[in-house]
Amino acid sequence: MSGTSLDGLDIAYCTFTENIAGWEYKIDAADCIPYTDSWKNALQHAPSLSGYDLILLHKNYGFYLADCINNFNRKYNLQPQLIASHGHTIYHDPQKYLSLQIGDGAALFSRTSIPVVCDFRSVDVCLGGQGAPLVPIGDKLLFSNYDFCLNLGGIANISFENNEGKRIAYDISPCNLLLNKLANMEGLEYDKNGELAQKGITDQNLLALLDNWEYYKNPAPKSLDKDQLMNDLWPLISEAEISVSDKLATVTFHIAKQISKAINAQIPYRQSEKNASKLLATGGGAFNKHLIQSIQHQTDVKIIVPDANLVNYKEALIFAFLGLLRLRNKNNSLATVTGAKTDSIGGALYGDFSVFV
Numbered sequence: 001m002s003g004t005s006l007d008g009l010d011i012a013y014c015t016f017t018e019n020i021a022g023w024e025y026k027i028d029a030a031d032c033i034p035y036t037d038s039w040k041n042a043l044q045h046a047p048s049l050s051g052y053d054l055i056l057l058h059k060n061y062g063f064y065l066a067d068c069i070n071n072f073n074r075k076y077n078l079q080p081q082l083i084a085s086h087g088h089t090i091y092h093d094p095q096k097y098l099s100l101q102i103g104d105g106a107a108l109f110s111r112t113s114i115p116v117v118c119d120f121r122s123v124d125v126c127l128g129g130q131g132a133p134l135v136p137i138g139d140k141l142l143f144s145n146y147d148f149c150l151n152l153g154g155i156a157n158i159s160f161e162n163n164e165g166k167r168i169a170y171d172i173s174p175c176n177l178l179l180n181k182l183a184n185m186e187g188l189e190y191d192k193n194g195e196l197a198q199k200g201i202t203d204q205n206l207l208a209l210l211d212n213w214e215y216y217k218n219p220a221p222k223s224l225d226k227d228q229l230m231n232d233l234w235p236l237i238s239e240a241e242i243s244v245s246d247k248l249a250t251v252t253f254h255i256a257k258q259i260s261k262a263i264n265a266q267i268p269y270r271q272s273e274k275n276a277s278k279l280l281a282t283g284g285g286a287f288n289k290h291l292i293q294s295i296q297h298q299t300d301v302k303i304i305v306p307d308a309n310l311v312n313y314k315e316a317l318i319f320a321f322l323g324l325l326r327l328r329n330k331n332n333s334l335a336t337v338t339g340a341k342t343d344s345i346g347g348a349l350y351g352d353f354s355v356f357v
Contacts, residue, residue, distance in 0.1 A: 001316040002088040002103075003153050006043060007284065008034040009065070011072045012316035013080060016324055023141050025321070029076040030313040033068055046090045046102065047227075054090070054102075061088065062107030069112055081356075083108060084323025084347075085118040092121075092131065092225040099131040105350040115351035117323040122346065124333045129340025132223040133157050136169035136337045137325070138318030147277040148263060148301065151315065152176065152285025155224050156255060158262055159337070169337040170220035173258040174229045174251070175285050178237065182248050191248055194290025200249030206240045210254045221339040252291055260298035267300065276302045282314040323347065327356055 001010040012030040016023060035043070046057055065085060073080065085108060087101030105118040121131035136159035139149040149159040154177035159169035176190070183191040191197055213232060215224065237247055267277060279301045285291055286305045296303050305311065325332040326347035333344045 001086050001319060002043075003315070006035060006040050008032045009068055010313055010316045011068060012313045012320060013072075013076065013078050014317050014320040016321060022144070023321075025142055025317060027309050027313055027317055029072075029078065030309060030316065031072060031075075032312065039064070043088055043090075046088075058102040059104045059107050061102050062104030063111055065103050066108045066111035069108075069114075080114055082323055082327060083112065083114050083116045084320045084326075085116060086120060086319050087118060089225065092223070094125050094130045094223065097126050097128075099125045105348055109350040113351075115349070115353055115356075117326045117347040117349060119348040120319070120322055120326075120332070120346045122348075123344045124338050124340045124346055127335075127340040127342060127344055129333070129335065129338030129344075130221050130223040131338060133159070133169050133171065133337065134322060134333055134346075135159065135315060135318045136167050137332055137334050138321045139169070140167050140334075142318065142321065143280055145278070146280040146304070148266075148279040150259065150279055150281045150283075152281060152283035152288070152291070153315070154180075154226070155229075156259055156283075156285070158259070160266055162266070166336045167334055168220060169334075170222050171224040172262050173216075173255050174224070174233060175255055175283070177226060177229055178233065178251055179248065179255075179285075179288075179291075181234070182237070182244055182251065185244050190284070191288070194248075194252055194288045194294075196245050197248035197252040198290050200243065200245030200247070202253045203240060203242050203246050203250045206236065206242065206247070206250045207254055209236045210251070211257070216258065221337055252288075253294060256291060256294035256298060259295050263295075263299045263301050276300060279303050281305050282311045284312070286311045327353070 010032050013028045015026045015028060042057060085103055087103030089101050091098055091100040099121040105116045109116045120134055125131035139159040143149055147160060151157050152175050155171050156173050156175040157171045162168045180190045240247060281303055292303060322332040326345060329345060331343040331345055333346050335343050
């Protein structure tokens with residue numbers, strides 16, 4: 001996994017067991033490998049490359065992924081049966097049936113000799129879907145004991161069953177992508193526990209501008225990418241004549257407000273239930289105590305932040321699961337989530353899959 005916030009490359013070794021009650025999972029080993037400045041720069045500027053240079057980056061990034069996986073396997077003495085690789089998103093434009101994640105599967109297989117599943121989003125996009133989010137089918141099958149699954153990554157997204165029992169999921173708002181960019185202005189990698197945001201004051205003018213973003217008026221399913229955030233929201237934030245702490249306070253409150261609105265819109269359907277609705281919060285933003293508290297103050301849902309392994313590697317876990325579903329020729333994308341014409345089986349295959357037959 002490589003997310004929009006460019007924190008690094010997430011690698012997880014996962015095992016899955018299917019029984020009568022459903023699926024069980026275990027994250028046996030996991031690492032986040034920070035990107036070097038050169039890789040971070042290459043991925044950040046990839047959208048502006050020529051066609052040839054982008055293909056070259058796609059190939060070389062695949063070799064890089066392979067080297068990282070080989071080192072990971074040696075470190076933990078592992079022999080995985082399958083690699084499920086999300087890659088790194090460079091373009092995402094569902095209206096033009098386009099979503100590109102680089103990290104060539106052929107390069108990855110050639111250097112690891114392990115069968116590879118990659119390019120998970122293209123089938124859904126070509127079926128008229130958003131191509132995102134894909135994690136909700138994992139939420140449905142692995143985390144059904146939670147009413148909501150909230151991922152606080154570069155972008156905040158949510159997954160839940162609606163009152164008709166259909167799995168719904170969509171990107172709610174920006175999250176770490178903007179928060180980290182603001183923290184960078186103070187020489188920090190990120191705002192630990194939201195401490196800088198806590199020192200600031202919410203600016204009502206900036207908050208109103210952010211809350212009025214046209215995206216929030218669109219119905220689900222819908223998805224966001226980095227370009228939308230940088231083109232639509234970042235200019236509003238950067239041009240505001242307030243301190244960085246005040247900007248962090250405002251953006252943090254804005255994120256919490258939009259997340260709470262999404263949750264509270266579903267709470268009435270669960271009011272008759274005896275126990276409070278449970279929300280599983282994962283992704284780097286789950287460590288931001290100020291953000292979690294701000295969400296909690298605006299909703300009655302019980303927010304559960306699990307152990308650090310699941311917080312950090314839930315998406316990697318689920319993409320491993322999506323690879324397993326692809327291997328079994330089972331749907332790994334839900335039309336109710338993405339807006340596609342139908343559920344689908346996504347993922348390109350590289351290597352020898354005869355051993356699984």
